[in-house]
Each structure stands twice: as structure tokens, then as C-alpha cells.
Amino acid sequence: MLKTLAALVQSNRYFYVPFFLWVLTGGTLLSLYSKDQLFLGVNGAHCPLADILVTGSTYLGDGIAFGVMLVVLMIMRKWRLFLVGAGSLLFITLVVQCIKHYVNDPRPILYFQDPAILHIVPWINVHSGLSFPSGHTSTAFGMFSFLALILHNKKWGFLLFVLALSTAHSRLYLSQHFFADVYFGSIIGTLCSTMLYWLFEYRRSQTPGTTCLHNTVITPPAGIA
Numbered sequence: 001m002l003k004t005l006a007a008l009v010q011s012n013r014y015f016y017v018p019f020f021l022w023v024l025t026g027g028t029l030l031s032l033y034s035k036d037q038l039f040l041g042v043n044g045a046h047c048p049l050a051d052i053l054v055t056g057s058t059y060l061g062d063g064i065a066f067g068v069m070l071v072v073l074m075i076m077r078k079w080r081l082f083l084v085g086a087g088s089l090l091f092i093t094l095v096v097q098c099i100k101h102y103v104n105d106p107r108p109i110l111y112f113q114d115p116a117i118l119h120i121v122p123w124i125n126v127h128s129g130l131s132f133p134s135g136h137t138s139t140a141f142g143m144f145s146f147l148a149l150i151l152h153n154k155k156w157g158f159l160l161f162v163l164a165l166s167t168a169h170s171r172l173y174l175s176q177h178f179f180a181d182v183y184f185g186s187i188i189g190t191l192c193s194t195m196l197y198w199l200f201e202y203r204r205s206q207t208p209g210t211t212c213l214h215n216t217v218i219t220p221p222a223g224i225a
Contacts, residue, residue, distance in 0.1 A: 004202045008149070008194070015148035015157030019141075019190060022165065026183040038179035039108060042172040046119045050173070055121060058170035060163060061136030063089070066143045084200050085146055088193040092142045095188055096135045105131040108175045118175045126175050134177045134185035140167035141189030149197050164189075 009016045029038060059065065066089050073082040109115050110128040120126055144164040148157040168182035177185075 005198050008198055008201070012148050012154055012157055014154050015145060015161050018158060018161045019145070019186075022161075023187065026179070026186075030180060030183065035178055035180065036112075039172055040117070042169065042179070043108070043119050043175055046173060051121045054166075054170045054173045055124065057163070057166040058124075058136060058174055058176075060143075061134075061138075061140035061167040061171075063093075063139055066139055069143060069147070080200070081150055084197055088142055088146055088196050089139070091196055092138050092189055092192045093135075095192060096133055096138045096185070099133055099188075100130040100135070103132045104129065105181075107131040108178065111178075119173070120175050124174050124176075131177055132181045132184070133188055134168070134171050134181040136171055137164075137168045137177070137182040137185035138189035138192075140164045141186045142193040143189075145190045146193045146197065149194070 033041075066085075070082055070085050070089070073079075073085060107126070107128050107130075108118055109120075109126050111131075112118065141164045144160040148154070148160045151157075151160075164186065168186055171177040171182050172179060
């Protein structure tokens, strides 16, 4: 069973290697710097163009993008992949919401005594509660890790990781979350999608006459593979 998981990670190393490096780097930063330092270091680096670009990247994790991906799988009649993807989204949502309501941490706008030190984009509604973990980050990493698993060209995995990480960055940039929120959110999203995909694949591999999910991958259109 563990060999199946190891093979899955190995075959999708373009996503998982940078993800593991991110986990190590993020954990190191959390141990070296305070909550305030990490947040203000990211939030304080801003410019008008970035305001627009980051607004776009944050919506990759709002659940709509994940829903669009599921609709595409339905249209393509990839029913098994649709079920695994939908299960991943549901699993991530349940885990994140349970932790959010249990921890009930304040967000930056409520945490800092002087909200004026925050960079706030005027067209974004900044929330004040249920900060930990970041739902947008969890959803983005869940979706992009799932895409890395099902795409035929595994080299796309690196770009998918970068897109997921851009969503994590956007949550600090937009004053919605702290570094720990997005760090653990990225781990939750990736683990939920990977473990569910792995369990489905392992179960199918034990059933005679069936093919594994990784044999029903999505092939990108010609010219972008």
C-alpha cells in the first residue's frame, strides 16, 4: 500500500518536490520569525499592478475554479475522476471548516491594534474572523495537486504548484490571513486530495480487471503539452 503512495509521489515529482521544499522552507520561516514579522514582510511589499494580479490569483482558491474543473470532467465524461475531485473538495471543506470554528483565530484586521499599517485593496472585502487555516489556500492546493495527478504531461506539475503558491501569497497580500494560516492550509489541501486519490487508486488496483485512475489521465490540447 505504501509502495503505491511512493510511486504516486515519484511519478508526480514536478509538483511534490517543490511542495516538500515549500513545507521545509515555510516551517523554517515559522520557527525563525514571529507571526507579525512574517505577515508584515509579505503584506508590506505591494504596488498598484500587484494589487490587480494578486486579486486574480486569490480567486483561484474560492471554490469556483474547483467547481469549473469538476464541470469540465463531467463534460468529458471522466466520471471516476469527477467523483474523486468532488470528494476531495468536500473533504477539504469539512476539514478546514471544522478547524476554523474550533480555533476561531482573529484575522489581521482584528489582530493588529492599528489596522492602518495593513495594505488593503479597496475592492476586496477583508474578513475579521476564522483565520486559521486559510480556506482559499487549502482549496487551491487541493485543486492544483489533483490536476497534477491527472494531467498526462507531468511537467505541468511545477506550474500548478506555482499557481497554488500564488494563491497562498495573495491571502497575506490582501490582509486576509497570516503565514501560518496559508502554510497549514497548503498542507491540508494537498494531503486531502492526494490521500483520497491514492485510496481510490489503491482500491481499484486490488480489483481484478480494473484500471488505475492514473491510467485515465487528462491529456492537454495539442500545442500546449
